[in-house]
Amino acid sequence: MVNNVIKSVAVKLSSLPFIEGIVLGGSRARGIYTEDSDIDIR
Structure with missing residues (x-):
């Protein structure tokens, strides 16, 4: 679910x-995220 959101945001941003x-930064980029982790996009 969250991976789909990340991909969708990336596709929309890349079209600008x-x-x-x-x-993608933070715990998700390092692969140590939990279900409560946020999404860090730079």
């Missing part, structure tokens, strides 16, 4: 001409 890149 002023977005040069999208980086």
